[in-house]
Amino acid sequence: MDLKSIAHHFIDRLSCGELEILEKIAVGLSSDESEGVRVGTTCSGIESGIMVTKALFAAINERFSRSNVRVYGAFAAEINPEKRQFIIDAHGEDVEHVFGDVSCFADETAYCYKTQAYVRIPKVFLKVSGTSCVNLSRERSDRADFADCYSEGKGESGHTYKFGYLKAIQTTGAQVTVYENVLDSSYALKDGDLQEHGHAFEFSKCCSSGFLLPQRRSRVWGSSCQDESPSEYGLQMRLSMLRMQGSMKFPLDSILEKDLSQVEPKSTTLISHITAVRKICAKRGLDVKQVTLDTAASASRGPEWSHGLLTCVRPSHNIYHLGLKRMILGKEMLLAHGIFPDSFRNRAAVEALLQNDSLCRDFAGNAFSTTVLMAKILCTIVTRHSHVSKQRRISTAGSGTLGSASASASSAFKEESQDSPTPPGPDSQVPEDGAAVVGDSSDPPDAEEPPDTTDVPKTSGKRGDNGKSKSLTIKKKLELLQILKELKESGEYKYPEKAVMVAKHGKDGYFQGAGSKNKWPAARAKYHWDTVAELAPKVAEKFCETPNWLRERLEIHGRKGNGTYKISGGIYDSVDAVLSEAVQAGMELNTCSVEEVLLDAIETYNKEVVAWREAREKADLAALNQLCDSGASEEEMARMTEEQLKARESWPSLCNVGKTPRALNQLALDFCTKYGYANYRQDKPQKHLPRDHPAIQRVTQFLWMTVAEGEVNPKLVGHWDQVWTCLFEPMKRCLWKTGEGRKDSLAAYPARQVVRKVIQERFGQNVQIPKFEKDKTWVANLADVSGYSCQNSVSRWRMPRTTTTVSWITGDMGFAYVTVPEGSVDPKEMKAMNEEFEGMLVIDSSSTDSHMWSGPTCIRFFENLTIELRKRRAAIGCQDVSEKALLFCDRCTSHLSKTYLDLRRQWASQQNVLLVGTDPTADVQVPGGWGLSSSPNDAWHGHFHQLRMAYMRAAMRLPLNPLHCNLVDFEISCAGIPSLTCPMRTSLCADAWALQNVAKLGSGKTLLWAWITRGYLEPQVAADWHFE
Structure with missing residues (x-):
């Protein structure tokens, strides 16, 4: 293993475009004019930054034949005398200067311990910093007191960050920097930290195990570059670092003795x-x-x-x-960092270090992971110069080392560019020095300013690249039309229109054809350009077309805008009429309902427009034929044709909007805003404890320890939870019309609304309250807008019941226990439904007027839970009760009833079950408010409600689109509004169907997600169970 081989590995992970950029940069850095790459490091411990950079460019030199980049270690900074001496001995000539405390970067000169003299701090291209983590380490109990140490300069970490990183960047003129610290430093860092130094800064969390090393070391790694866009640079760096990561790593055994x-x-x-x-x-x-x-x-x-x-x-x-x-051992820890003895210039000094185990540990604990550092440097350099053109055109806009490298590389690629030239654009030239210069060949740059040397824009064959997007003002158009008129009268040019456009703009085709009869001259007459230029000269100088507010005063027909993408007020009014009637009739609607009605209305409107236009076209053709048969002259025929064409400008056109779901949704939202529709909640959420609350954490830790210590079988952990359900599942939010009508024309002018209110009061008119006054006391509840407490047409929809669901940690769904008020369901019907839904639902009476649980209800639930436990134990191969189970529930009175406490304990003992949440004297108590944050079943009950609602709406034939609703299916209540009856069996079928689909989705994926996200199951354990 060596650093150069690791560098080849990371270079191989670059994309083809990035490899081309890297080659051009390397060739430029190898030129005689280049100073190479000068590196400086601060607080890096064993000084791995310089040797990593040398190994990286050594691999680049081997990869590209024309690359010969030289790397110089400009300086290192280390305050510890023993470590400082090791840097001097081990690196030798690889490091030019060795400084002490990082506060030396506050001045231009510093004491060098290697030369034993004061020297000027050298300028560098790359600076690597690892600031102190003493105040931010997670080993400290008071680290919260130092959370602001970077901004305030408080503590040792703030000191080294201020001088060893920020001030050092300014003093050394570094163009590229790399930063490393512990994870908690991310709370102190900000993306805008280096803006005052002209750098774009980014940081992310990286673990050494993802970069070939057999060590789990998560650190914050940051980087910065001069003259970069912060948002683009940060995103590109994150994508590049993700590409460098992988699962491959050196075996741990390879570094252990x-x-x-x-x-x-x-x-x-x-x-x-x-x-x-x-x-x-x-x-x-x-x-x-x-x-x-x-x-x-x-x-x-x-x-x-x-x-x-x-x-x-x-x-x-x-x-x-x-x-x-x-x-x-300490030397094994260094190897786990990717620090190899062969990477140092003086092997003897390294061997002496390896004999000092305590110093090795100290070095290793504060050292950089070399592989992560190498990947960060490589990605930073390539990302910094990713704007270099891939068509062998080198930008010389960059400054500093790599900027000059790019300029030098341009001449190196000049020969290849001549072999396979790229055609230049019509407005650019390539000088002999190879640098692309943007500009017109006939208009050289001003002598007072240097020529522009920015990147050459890509030439494209697409339409629109001729500059027509640069609209001219009304005044400029009138001037060109006047010049065109004079040229036509002089007769000097065969094509006067082309001569005017090319002479003025220097581009063939720029606005060519704009002076034809049907273009600018027609618009000049239609939109009164001359009147605008005479009466409102400033408007003519500013606008390219007559503004809408001026068209109204000049009585110009038609407003600015493309009618193809505009919905007429008639369509909106029709949709408003349909939705208003549906809302008043008690239908549950939402934004999807508005989208569907809008889509139907637009399609109907377009069909009518097509039919109307076809009829008018036939009538125009018939009139022309009739005129022709009567013997009319050609002038009369042409006059009628011209009149028909003018009339067609006012014909209705097709409405081509809402072609994508997003566009249709935006239309629906705009309609709701204009016509006073909004979504309102139909229920009131309750308060729950946060997941990090100590009482919640105590329950979670108890469950973990119980499973970890083997007291219960890890696959026999279950949970039951009551969910309040109704006969019919309503929408959580539904549409309601506030009665405001169309959007107020003065909605954007609060002061004018007040004036209007005063005038209306003065003349005894109906007063319109300003919108901002309404918003002061507005509460978005359905009852506050004169609506029903629930907006649907199902009678007795609110008849409640309790559905108790059971789920298991393995992702399996148990039975559901449904309790209804006594007398609400006929006993024979209840028996029939229990037989029908056997294995899925158990329907029982609560023996009271309420559906809520009581002490006896809990005992009857345990009787059915016994059967469920037998099934679960049989599923894991257990035929008796030897495997202990763990069952828990939330806090409620029926679970903690002291009257039936002995019965619950007796049942738990007989069935070998550990019950949590049913014994008021137990050490661990489930707190109130535990449900929403930590209850596994509560996590998927929202899916359960949504599936119930979908099933019921389908079974009751209640579509979202009110136009597709058949009123014959409804009954009429005494109040005169549509009404429907939902049978109990339909409601229970919805329960069973919803539970089955929750359990089937992804073979229990939803249930496993609930247990994992609540902190009771690790993903790896779930995966192991799945593939058993």
Whole structure:
């Protein structure tokens, strides 16, 4: 293993375009005029930044035949004397200067410990920094006090960031920088940190295990470049770094020494951690001999371990290897960073370091992961100069080292460009020096300004590249028309129109044809350009067409805009009439309803327009034939034809809008805004505890420990939860008309609304309240807009019942227990439905006037749960109750009733079940408000309701489009509004169908998602169960 081979690996992961850019940059950096690549590092410990850069460009030189890039180590900075001396001894001539404290970058000069003299701080192209993490480390309990250390300069981390990174960039003039620190530094960093230095900055989290190294080391890696767009640069860097990552890595065994003496652990905490990890490995099927543990992890934090990797290397922490039964050596930690002895100039100094194990650990704990650093440098350089054209045209717009490299490379590629030339654009020339210059050949640049040397725009054969998008003002058009008239009268030009356009704009085809009879002259007469230029000269100088507000005053027919993409007010009024009637009739509607009605209305309108135009065209043709038969002259025929063509300009045109779902949705939203429709909730959410609440965390940790310690079978963990359901499932949000009508013409002018209100009050008219006054007290509840509490046509839809669902951690769905109020369902019908839905639903009476659970209801539920437990145990190959199960529920009175406490305990003992949430005297109590944040079943109950609603609307024949609703299917209530009756069997069929589809989706994917996201199951365990 060596750094140069690793560099070849990363170069291979570049795209073809990036490889071409890298080659051009390398050729430019190899020229005689180039200074090469000068590198400076601060707080990098063992000084890996310079040797990584040297290895990277050594691989680039091998990859490209004309590349010979030279890399110079300009300086290094290290405050620790012992480490500083090692840098001087091990790197030798590879590092020119070695400085001490990073505060030296506040001045132009600093003391060099290598030359023993004050020297001027050199300028560099690349700067690598690893600022102190002492205040941001997660090992500190008070790290929150230093969250603002970067902005305030508080603490050691803020000091090294201010001087070792920000100030050093300014002093050294670095064009490219790389930054590394612990994960918590991401809370202190900001994308705009380096804007004052002219840099675009980005940062992301990377783990060393994704970059070939056998170590789990997650760090924040940042980079910056001069003169880049922050948003584009950050996005490109993230995409490039993702392409560099992979699952391949060096085997951990390849860096570990064999046959060393074993050390048995003596710490009780470490022994307990090893025992816990062995159990986890046994359950996951992992080889425990490949496990490493951090010995400094406390009992409260739990074990920090990795499989096939080293845990994160820290200066003061030991790492224990379970297979080798010994501590990891310091030199092995350095190898896990990708730091190899052969990469240093002085091998003897490195060998002396390897004999000092404590110093090796210190170096390793603070060192960069060389592979991540190499990938970051490569991506930063390529991304920084990704604007270089792929057609062998080199931009000389960049400044500094790579800017001059690009200019030098242009001459290197000149010969190839002559062999396979790229045709230049009509307005560009390629001078002899190879730099593309934008401009007109007939108009050289002003002598006072240097010629423009920006990138050459790509020439394209597409229409629209002739400059016609640059609209001329009314005044400019009138001037050109006057010149055209004078040229026509002089007779000097055969094609005067072409002469005018080419002479004025220097481009053949630029506005050519605009002076024809039906173009500018026709628009001049129709839109009164001369009147506008005379009465409103400033408008003529500013606008290319007569504005709409001026057209109204000049009585010009037609407003500016393409009528093809405009919906007439008549269509909107028709849609409003349909929806208003449907809403008042009690139909549940939403935005999809508006989209469908709009689509039907537009299609109907277009059909009528097509039929009307065809009829008018036939009538015009018949009139011409009649005139021709009467013996009319050609002038009369031409006059009638011209009149017919003018009349066609006012004909209605097709409405081609809403062709895509997004466009149709936007039309629906605009319609709702103009005509006063909005979505309103039909229920009121309750308060729940957040998932990170201590009471919630206590329940979750108890369940984890119970499973981890083997007290219960991990596949026999289940949950039941009551969900309140109705006879008919209504929409959560439905459409209602507020009665405001079309959008107020003064909606954008609050002051004018107030004036109108005063005038209306003065003359006794109906007062229109200003919109901003309404919004002050507006509450978006359906009852506040004179609507019903629920907007549907099903009678007795709100007849409630309780549906109790059961799900298992394996992704399986259990039975559903439905309780209805006593007397609401006939006993014979209930028995028949229980037989019909056997295995899926159990319908029972609550024995009270309410459907809510009580103490006896819970006991009857346990009787049916016994059958479900037998099925679950049989599914895992258990025919008795030897495998213990864990069942939990949320907090409610029926679960904690002291009257039936003994019965619940007796049932749990007989069935070998650990019940959580049913014993008020237990150590672990499920808190109130636990349901929404941590209940697995509550996570998918929303899907259950949506599926119920879809089934019921289909069964009751209630389409979203009110135009497709057949009123014959409805009954008429005493209030005179449509009404429907939903049978109990239809409602229960919806329950069964919804539960089946939730369970079938992706072989239990929805249920597994609920258990995983609530923190009760790891994805890897779920995957192992799936592929058993």
